[in-house]
Each structure stands twice: as structure tokens, then as C-alpha cells.
Amino acid sequence: MFILIVGCGRVGSSVARAMLREGHEVSCLDEDPESHARLEVGLDKGWEDLGGQFTVGAGLETDALVAAGIEKADAFIASTDGDNTNIIIAQIAQRRYEVPTVIARILDPLRAEWYERQGMHTVCPTRVAIDMLESAVREGAPREASDGAPSEAS
Amino acid sequence: MYIIVVGAGKVGWNLARELLEKEHEVTVIESNRRRYLTVEQELEHNVSYGDASELWVLERAGIERADMVIAVTGDDEDNMLICQVAREKYEVERIIARVNNPRNKPHFDLLGIKPSVSATDLILRLLEHEVPEYGLVHLLDLQEEQLEIIEMLLGKDSGVTGRRVGDLEMPEGSLLISVLRNGKGFVPVADTVLEVGDEVLAVLDPGHEELLKTMFGPASGGNGTGNDG
Numbered sequence: 042m043f044i045l046i047v048g049c050g051r052v053g054s055s056v057a058r059a060m061l062r063e064g065h066e067v068s069c070l071d072e073d074p075e076s077h078a079r080l081e082v083g084l085d086k087g088w089e090d091l092g093g094q095f096t097v098g099a100g101l102e103t104d105a106l107v108a109a110g111i112e113k114a115d116a117f118i119a120s121t122d123g124d125n126t127n128i129i130i131a132q133i134a135q136r137r138y139e140v141p142t143v144i145a146r147i148l149d150p151l152r153a154e155w156y157e158r159q160g161m162h163t164v165c166p167t168r169v170a171i172d173m174l175e176s177a178v179r180e181g182a183p184r185e186a187s188d189g190a191p192s193e194a195s
Numbered sequence: 196m197y198i199i200v201v202g203a204g205k206v207g208w209n210l211a212r213e214l215l216e217k218e219h220e221v222t223v224i225e226s227n228r229r230r231y232l233t234v235e236q237e238l239e240h241n242v243s244y245g246d247a248s249e250l251w252v253l254e255r256a257g258i259e260r261a262d263m264v265i266a267v268t269g270d271d272e273d274n275m276l277i278c279q280v281a282r283e284k285y286e287v288e289r290i291i292a293r294v295n296n297p298r299n300k301p302h303f304d305l306l307g308i309k310p311s312v313s314a315t316d317l318i319l320r321l322l323e324h325e326v327p328e329y330g331l332v333h334l335l336d337l338q339e340e341q342l343e344i345i346e347m348l349l350g351k352d353s354g355v356t357g358r359r360v361g362d363l364e365m366p367e368g369s370l371l372i373s374v375l376r377n378g379k380g381f382v383p384v385a386d387t388v389l390e391v392g393d394e395v396l397a398v399l400d401p402g403h404e405e406l407l408k409t410m411f412g413p414a415s416g417g418n419g420t421g422n423d424g
Contacts, residue, residue: 101271101272101299101302102298103298103301123272124248125248125270125272125273125275125276126272128272128276129272129275129276129302129306132305132306133302133305136305136306137305149248149249151249151250151251152248152249152250152276152280155250155280155284159283
């Protein structure tokens with residue numbers, strides 16, 4: 042598969058490395074040229090040497106999307122740090138470039154929920170954190186009814 | 196009408212002021228605390244602090260009963276998103292979006308967000324309007340119909356003044372639809388003779404603007420630089 046990832050932060054770069062390792066073609070697009078360095082964290086060779094592609098540009102710039110290969114992408118991941126940017130570029134990928142698999146990372150659970158209902162494939166890290174925190178708290182044991190000294194833990 | 200304006204920059208603030216003067220009910224939503232406090236001194240309860248791309252902020256501002264949402268922030272993604280949820284989630288009847296970067300205009304169109312207004316385009320049109328003599332003003336785009344309507348003011352050295360409309364070789368796909376003269380408008384016929392000072396409206400296929408501009412502009416291919424030696 043050819044996978045285009047827009048937004049090469051912690052999430053985007055990790056997914057990019059994992060997909061490349063699995064043998065996919067991976068292209069990353071980010072506004073910040075420095076984010077290229079993040080891609081290479083933990084790699085013993087350069088990103089390009091391993092077959093990866095990296096383009097500097099914004100996700101709303103048609104030229105940059107095309108240069109990064111959106112026209113041949115099988116999958117598109119919108120993982121910039123802006124929810125609205127992700128929501129908009131995911132729709133561009135879907136409607137204009139007809140990318141078969143489009144996934145948007147949306148931090149705000151309300152927006153994620155509504156766009157999910159509109160048929161967008163969304164991933165909401167905040168929702169995941171909320172759920173995990175809730176269940177961690179539920180699973181936690183209440184304080185033992187103490188019959189002596191408080192715990193020794195410091 | 197109840198109108199929500201998103202973004203209290205120069206555009207949003209002035210817009211709100213005008214709308215309030217016209218006795219509309221207005222809420223301006225501004226996400227920058229400092230800007231909010233400045234604007235709040237004048238607009239008071241008509242301005243609300245928050246990020247309008249958060250749905251609860253829109254709901255708190257009463258989007259469910261809004262007749263119109265106008266998104267004029269400096270961020271095109273925000274304007275697109277706000278207008279999209281306004282129309283599709285909250286079923287607001289009218290939306291207007293500001294386009295900051297004209298290159299993003301196709302994205303607004305793709306998402307069906309219209310009308311979208313680009314200040315750059317407006318200024319360009321204004322420039323055309325303000326440049327004396329052979330200005331050409333873009334009045335209306337009929338996008339679905341693939342037509343546009345423009346207005347041209349005939350200057351002293353226009354190549355068409357003193358000529359019969361019937362004798363003009365109008366480019367294919369263009370038509371003169373009315374002439375404004377001395378404050379009155381009429382539909383020209385073949386025998387209408389064009390005069391200096393006429394304002395002429397033409398409907399045309401997009402892309403013919405340049406042809407018409409040349410035709411109705413200064414005669415003999417002059418460049419209008421005042422070379423009258």
C-alpha cells in the first residue's frame with residue numbers, strides 16, 4: 042500500500058515508521074522541515090535510505106499534497122496538531138482525491154463523534170484516554186478499612 | 196434575524212457593529228482573551244469568549260436558533276469547519292465564510308460552503324472599479340450556470356462609444372444585457388448607440404473578461420497611459 046501521512050508529530054512519525062517496517066510505501070507531509078528528524082528517531086539508516094518519502098508543505102496546499110503522492114495513495118492519515126485541519130484535509134482526500142482509506146485524528150471528542158456519524162473514520166485519543174482513566178478508576182480498589190497505622194508507602 | 200459572527204477581528208467587529216445598527220440580534224464569538232476583552236468594552240453582552248470550533252461553544256451561543264452564521268476568523272480551516280457544522284449539524288439556513296487565502300477557495304467549494312468571500316478578490320474587484328475610465332466590475336458569478344455578469348464604464352477613449360450595438364462584434368458567449376445612462380437603465384437594441392459615461396452590463400462565459408475589457412476599453416489598442424501627444 043501507498044500510505045500518505047500528513048502531520049509528522051509523535052503520532053504521525055511513529056505510525057510512519059511502523060508502516061514502513063511492515064513493507065508499505067510511506068510518504069510524510071509536514072509544514073516543519075525539522076519534523077524529518079523525528080521520523081528518523083530509532084532508525085539506523087536515513088528515512089529516505091529506507092525508502093520513505095518526506096515533503097515539506099501544508100496539508101491544505103494542493104501542490105504539496107500532489108507532490109507527496111495523494112493521487113496514488115491507498116491510505117491517508119490526517120494527524121496534524123489541528124483538529125480542524127485534520128477534518129478538512131480528510132474530506133479533501135476523500136472527496137477530491139478519492140483515497141480509499143482516510144483516517145483523521147481528532148482530539149475533541151464532540152467533533153470526533155459528530156464527524157464519525159457523518160461517515161468519517163476518526164481516531165480520538167482524548168476519548169481513549171477518558172475511557173482508560175474511567176475504567177482504571179473503576180477497577181481500583183477502595184482504601185482498606187484501616188485497623189491500624191496508615192500504609193508504609195512514602 | 197439572529198446572527199452569529201465568529202471572529203472579532205476588524206472584519207467581525209465592524210460587521211457586528213453594522214448588524215447591530217440594523218437591529219439584528221448578534222453574538223460575536225472570539226477565542227483570543229485579549230481581543231475579547233477589547234471588543235467586549237463596546238459590544239458588551241453581544242460578544243462571547245470561546246473557540247467556536249468547539250461545538251458546545253456554538254451551542255452556548257444559541258446556534259440552534261441562529262438564522263445565519265458568518266465565519267470570519269483568520270483561519271480558513273476554522274471558517275470551513277464552523278460553516279460546515281453550522282449548516283449540516285445545526286441546520287442553520289444561511290452561512291457566509293471568509294476565505295483568507297484565495298488558494299483555499301476550491302476547498303470551500305468542494306465542501307459546499309457558499310457563499311465564501313475572499314477579501315483579496317473583493318479588493319481586486321474594488322481596484323478594477325476604482326481604476327478610472329475602463330474599469331470592469333465583476334458583479335456576479337453564476338457558478339452553476341457557468342456564467343458571470345460584469346459591469347463596464349465607458350470612458351472617453353473607449354473604442355465602442357458612438358457605435359451601434361448591432362455593429363459590435365461581441366465575442367461568442369457574451370451578450371450586452373443592459374445600459375445604465377443618466378441614472379436610468381434600459382435593454383440595448385441593435386440601434387442603441389453607446390455613449391461616453393454609459394455603464395454597460397454584460398453576461399458572459401467565464402474567461403471572456405479580457406476580450407471584453409479590450410473591446411470596451413480604449414480604442415486603437417491604446418494603453419491608456421495618457422500618451423496624448
